[in-house]
Amino acid sequence: MNHGICTAIVLAAGQGRRMGTKTPKQFLSLGGKPVLAYSLQCFQESPLVDEILLVTGEEMQEYCRREILEAYHLTKVRKIVSGGAQRYDSVFNGLSACRRDTAYVLIHDGARPFVTGDMVRRTMEAVWEYGACTTGMPSKDTVKIADDRGCVKSTPPRSRVWNVQTPQAFSYPLLLEAYACMRGKDMSQVTDDAMLVERMGGVLVKFVEGSYKNMKITTPEDLQLAELLLTKSPK
Numbered sequence: 001m002n003h004g005i006c007t008a009i010v011l012a013a014g015q016g017r018r019m020g021t022k023t024p025k026q027f028l029s030l031g032g033k034p035v036l037a038y039s040l041q042c043f044q045e046s047p048l049v050d051e052i053l054l055v056t057g058e059e060m061q062e063y064c065r066r067e068i069l070e071a072y073h074l075t076k077v078r079k080i081v082s083g084g085a086q087r088y089d090s091v092f093n094g095l096s097a098c099r100r101d102t103a104y105v106l107i108h109d110g111a112r113p114f115v116t117g118d119m120v121r122r123t124m125e126a127v128w129e130y131g132a133c134t135t136g137m138p139s140k141d142t143v144k145i146a147d148d149r150g151c152v153k154s155t156p157p158r159s160r161v162w163n164v165q166t167p168q169a170f171s172y173p174l175l176l177e178a179y180a181c182m183r184g185k186d187m188s189q190v191t192d193d194a195m196l197v198e199r200m201g202g203v204l205v206k207f208v209e210g211s212y213k214n215m216k217i218t219t220p221e222d223l224q225l226a227e228l229l230l231t232k233s234p235k
Contacts, residue, residue, distance in 0.1 A: 003128050004103025005050050008043040008167070009094035012036050012056040012064070012110035013083025025217050026110040027060065031230045035217055037068050038113035044076050046120045049106065052077045053097055055090045056110075088187050088196075092179050098172060104128075105175060107193050108167040111217045113226065115167060119210055126206045127169035134169075134194045135210035136162040165210040168193050174203065 012026045026036040043049045054077050056064055061080045069077050081097045083090040091107060098105065104127055108115060119135060126133035139161040147153040170178075170193065178196040190196060194205045213233070217223055 003124075005099060005101055006048060006104045006106065006124065007098050007102050007172070008049045008052045008106040008108060009091065009098075010036070010039055010043070010052060010054050010108050010110050011083070011087065011090050011094070012054060012060075013090045014087070014111065024057075024060070025223070027063070028217075028223060030113060030217075030223065030226055033072075034068055035113050035226075036064075036110040037072050037074075039108055039110055039115050040068065040074050040077065041072060042115050042117060042120065043106070043108075044072075044074050046117050048120055048124045049076065051099075053079055053081050053094050054110075055081045055083050055094045058082050086187070088179075088182075088190050088193075091193060092183070095172075095176055095179060102172040104169060105172050106167045106169045107175075109216055112166055112214055113217070114211065114213045114215065114229065116211070119208075119214065120167065122208045123167050123169045126208045127171065130204055130206040131171040131174055132169070132194065132197045132203050133206040133208050134192070135165045135167055135208045135214065137165065137210055137212055137214075139163050140212075162207055164192060164194070165214050165216075166192075170197065 015024055027034050040052065043052050054064060064080060079097055081093050084093055123133060123135055139158060142158055143156060143161045144152045145154045174197065175193060178200050181200060182196055197203050197205055213229055215222060217226055
């Protein structure tokens with residue numbers, strides 16, 4: 001069944017200051033390949049993704065073109081888009097670069113190398129039904145809400161708490177509208193795209209099972225763990 005054009009927007013414009021390296025985390029070596037190459041290859045191989053937009057800093061675009069896109073034959077990447085000052089600016093730049101006949105968008109963090117084809121399939125099946133979804137996994141830990149003094153305010157039931165991941169998928173017109181509604185407003189507390197859709201109201205964002213391995217590489221310890229996971233489950 002043809003559901004329309006699906007574009008994957010892969011975000012790779014972050015500076016990764018917590019990694020403590022001059023090279024942004026998404027370009028560090030993991031198993032001999034740049035971290036970013038893994039997610040791009042997943043979308044390249046998925047029959048449900050029609051094209052890819054890579055969002056990165058202007059200073060890294062030639063490197064990406066030469067050392068990642070050409071080196072790994074990532075032919076689905078239609079365009080490299082300049083990132084913005086904040087994550088939501090980068091997403092908006094990606095949305096603006098989509099074809100006008102795009103039906104769905106997948107938003108993914110380039111620092112999450114362990115996305116799989118099955119994860120993409122589950123995400124797309126959910127977005128076809130609900131129009132908005134996010135991958136995630138139920139929290140293994142008890143989570144507590146703090147007040148302004150740093151004291152415990154409440155403890156939500158653990159069965160209701162999920163750790164959110166990417167990819168997140170949306171109807172393209174829906175996410176474009178959500179960004180249009182919020183542009184020019186305070187978006188400092190917006191940490192993912194599902195939040196924008198949630199704030200619109202009237203649209204359910206469906207949770208889709210990701211994987212506990214679908215980690216985001218942020219710190220040196222994360223990179224060490226990713227190397228271990230890659231050794232045990234090579235992609």
